[in-house]
Amino acid sequence: MTQETPQWRPKLKDIADQEELFTSGQRLCAGCPAGSMARMAMHALPRPKNTIVSQATGCLEVASTIYPYTAWRVPWMHSLFENAPANASGIEAAYKARKRQGLEDDIPDLLVFSGDGSGFDIGVQAASGAIERRHNFLYIIYDNQAYQNTGIQRSGATPKYAWTTTSEVGKAVPGKPTWKKPIALVYAAHDPEYCATASVYHWRDFMMKVRKGMEKQGPAVIVVLAPCHRNWRYPEELGMKMAKLAVETCFNPLWEYDGETRTYTMSAPSMQFVKDPSKKKPIEEWLEPQGRFRHLFRPTRRDDLIQDFQNLVDEDWEFIKRLTEM
Numbered sequence: 001m002t003q004e005t006p007q008w009r010p011k012l013k014d015i016a017d018q019e020e021l022f023t024s025g026q027r028l029c030a031g032c033p034a035g036s037m038a039r040m041a042m043h044a045l046p047r048p049k050n051t052i053v054s055q056a057t058g059c060l061e062v063a064s065t066i067y068p069y070t071a072w073r074v075p076w077m078h079s080l081f082e083n084a085p086a087n088a089s090g091i092e093a094a095y096k097a098r099k100r101q102g103l104e105d106d107i108p109d110l111l112v113f114s115g116d117g118s119g120f121d122i123g124v125q126a127a128s129g130a131i132e133r134r135h136n137f138l139y140i141i142y143d144n145q146a147y148q149n150t151g152i153q154r155s156g157a158t159p160k161y162a163w164t165t166t167s168e169v170g171k172a173v174p175g176k177p178t179w180k181k182p183i184a185l186v187y188a189a190h191d192p193e194y195c196a197t198a199s200v201y202h203w204r205d206f207m208m209k210v211r212k213g214m215e216k217q218g219p220a221v222i223v224v225l226a227p228c229h230r231n232w233r234y235p236e237e238l239g240m241k242m243a244k245l246a247v248e249t250c251f252n253p254l255w256e257y258d259g260e261t262r263t264y265t266m267s268a269p270s271m272q273f274v275k276d277p278s279k280k281k282p283i284e285e286w287l288e289p290q291g292r293f294r295h296l297f298r299p300t301r302r303d304d305l306i307q308d309f310q311n312l313v314d315e316d317w318e319f320i321k322r323l324t325e326m
């Protein structure tokens with residue numbers, strides 16, 4: 001057996017000494033974990049000075065690139081919802097052509113960021129095509145479960161019963177009528193080199209996944225849950241706690257797909273709930289602090305809807321458990 005190089009594990013001390021490639025001074029909301037997510041991702045790059053970012057529109061983009069300022073200390077390209085992975089494909093193709101002509105020695109690493117609006121809905125076509133063409137890029141989708149930057153419209157990532165401005169709560173309808181798309185599985189089914197889910201709370205797990213995804217030669221996708229206090233309506237200092245609870249309730253199971261072996265693996269933070277199912281918290285612990293689910297608890301408690309939500313979470317969890325036990 002060949003000796004594998006040990007997996008990179010970030011240490012806080014080392015990160016503290018590194019240059020910030022996603023800087024402070026951007027205009028994300030106070031407590032918005034999307035900013036922490038971007039910082040962590042940039043600190044996990046294998047070749048920080050040799051990376052190009054292609055970014056779809058969304059909170060992270062509009063808040064970090066208000067003309068004439070930018071929070072990005074790497075070459076960065078604005079993209080549409082529809083084409084962020086396609087832009088990355090084009091950049092890679094252009095560098096390859098220039099290298100063939102002897103104009104470049106190197107092809108930079110490509111990192112794509114988008115929100116769930118692009119990653120779950122409007123940009124799926126471009127992402128699907130870029131993965132199929134086997135471009136060498138990592139696509140990070142930060143999932144805050146709605147189109148937040150334009151005023152909280154529901155997306156394919158919005159869970160059932162959540163309030164948004166386009167999934168209203170009233171006498172006739174209790175929020176969004178349908179469940180969220182299993183988008184990470186949709187991308188994993190494309191058989192990329194690497195695919196994973198992540199949480200902004202489990203910072204080391206997330207950063208190790210970013211490093212892995214960047215180092216793979218070929219397409220990689222990470223879907224990271226990043227709470228949004230404007231829509232989820234929790235006190236703004238509780239973002240990381242909401243992300244942690246999403247993992248503890250198994251609403252956001254953390255797993256990886258390895259394209260080489262074509263296998264799914266449960267990641268360490270979620271593995272504990274497989275080993276000891278009694279540690280899995282009831283979903284209402286995650287739902288109740290969130291104003292977008294207030295109507296499930298007040299003025300009358302809707303046990304039927306809470307139970308339905310729990311059943312959906314349990315079904316997804318059982319499915320992931322079966323996949324990762326293959």
Ligand SMILES: Cc1ncc(C[n+]2csc(CCOP(=O)(O)OP(=O)(O)O)c2C)c(N)n1
Binds near residue numbers: 060119146
């Ligand atoms: C095709 C298209 N439709 C609508 C818009 C307007 N728009 C810009 S950002 C945005 C919301 C982004 O949502 P998401 O991707 O989830 O990112 P978030 O703002 O939640 O971080 C919308 C609707 C657009 N730019 N392009």
Ligand SMILES: [Mg+2]
Binds near residue numbers: 115116142
């Ligand atoms: Mg969003």
